[in-house]
Amino acid sequence: MDFAFDARTEELRAKLLAFMDEYVYPAERIAHEQRAGLASPWETVPVVEELKAEARRQGLWNLFLPDEEYGAGLTNLQYAPLAEIMGRSPQIAPTVTNCAAPDTGNMEVLAQFGDEAQKKQWLQPLLAGEIRSAFAMTEPDVASSDATNITTHIERDGDEYVITGRKWYISGAMHPDCRIFIVMGKTDPDGPDIRRQQSMVLVPRDTPGVTVRRAMQVFGYEDHYHGGHAEVIFDGARVPVSNLIGEEGGGFAIAQARLGPGRIHHCMRLIGMAERAIELMCRRAVSRDAFGKALAQQGVVQNWIADARVSVEQLRLLVLKTAWMMDTVGNRGAHTEIQAIKIATPRTVVGILDRAIQLYGAGGVSQDFPLAELYAGARTLMIADGPDEVHQRSLARRELKKYR
Known part of the structure; x- marks a missing residue:
């Protein structure tokens, strides 16, 4: 095992460290002051948008994706020291470099399991930082530490799936630019294999039957930079069968x-x-x-x-x-x-x-x-x-x- 940084990692580390010193650390206080003047606390503060443009200009963008077609093409070992640097300002740095959860995980899912139409409609704008997303898995009424407990129903009705369930701590869902949910639920709740009962579907936020009920706090914080953590209700929300990610039972x-x-x-x-x-x-x-x-x-x-x-x-x-x-x-x-x-x-x-x-x-x-x-x-x-x-x-x- 050789953990020495290679030339590309060293180059990106140097650029990122300079970016943190020149832009990110000074932006922490500026962002706090700007947020006080926003009409909604969920809006993106101007300094964050400015830093996103600067990060893209410097090539500090989508560093997390190992697939060169979509991201920087870095290995996990190359990305580790860069993520550590960003972790020094976790509210600002991952967001302005488009390396913030839950978007990172959602982009990875779409890149790995999405079809070409799903990638064009949702992955491309996420990679460009034009929209945000959320991952709807955790539920308040079951022990979600065991994902087989999930009770949200995804029932097929002709050429559509009907989604019914209640989720909470859905990160990113409060952000005004959040356009898409990846929702995990059961398409085969009585199936013999408890790990093949679940599927994932793409549900646009503006789908009728989808209600973002409230923001959930974490020790009193609402985590505005990452788009908060919401309670979301799916009440008979309908999406096309083509919104299935992968296969039924693959969730x-x-x-x-x-x-x-x-x-x-x-x-x-x-x-x-x-x-x-x-x-x-x-x-x-x-x-x-x-x-x-x-x-x-x-x-x-x-x-x-x-x-x-x-x-x-x-x-x-x-x-x-x-x-x-x-x-x-x-x-x-x-x-x-x-x-x-x-x-x-x-x-x-x-x-x-x-x-x-x-x-x-x-x-x-x-x-x-x-x-x-x-x-x-x-x-x-x-x-x-x-x-x-x-x-x-x-x-x-x-x-x-x-x-x-």
Whole structure:
């Protein structure tokens, strides 16, 4: 395993680091001020649109897609350090480079499983950043950590599918530019194979019977930059049969294919969040005095910073190994590693952010510093894309199988 950055990665890293310093970090406060003047909090602030144009001009666009036909053609190992850099400003950087979830996962699904008509109608404008999208899978009335529990019905009626169900925490659905939902539901609820009961269909947001009921908060945050997280009702919404993605019964497999890259992308960005937290801790520690000496001279603060550095270096190596395995043996071959980083990274980064918040005192939980919002995002990832306990259960079973 060789994790040294190749020439292309080094070139993109240099461009992205400069882009972050010159444009993204200054835009954080500007965006916050501009949002206060918007008619709707879900509108895109002007500075974000300006940065999107600049990112495209610099070639920092669609870096996440390994398919050269649609994206930058980078491997997971090449993309990992770039996603880490973007993770240092997770509200701004992924959005302005068109590398933000849930659009990334939806583009991957359309690129891999969509037909030519679906790609032309939905993938192309998503790649161009002209529209946004949402992925409707999680439901409030069942334990969605087990995707076979999904109760939304997708029933065929002639040349149409009729969708009925209730979803929530549907990321991106509040954004005014969200035009399309990828909806997972059951086309064969009584089928003998519980992993072949589900299908995915494309449902335009303006379809009659689709209601975006409300925005869901995450620790009090509405996540405006990513288009929020909505409760969505599908009440007999009808779409053509041609809106089926792949085949009937293929929804569960498509979901797993979508979630693998999504999980590692989240972990890559989480390392960037941890690096931002360490930087903020160090700046605070050398600039504040307490009880007659700088915080940087307090033993407990030194321990926090040292432990954070060790943890980040360990996590980065595990994420890079996972990226390398996904590139060399595929997502299925890297299943154990994907689950390992999904367990280890969010919980470790939450701990680092918690110490950083503690160091900042009241400022740490305020809107004047990014730590509280970073914490909310990191803590959520212990649940999103499968809670820790589900991954622990699966990973343990795979380990135990070796001894049976």
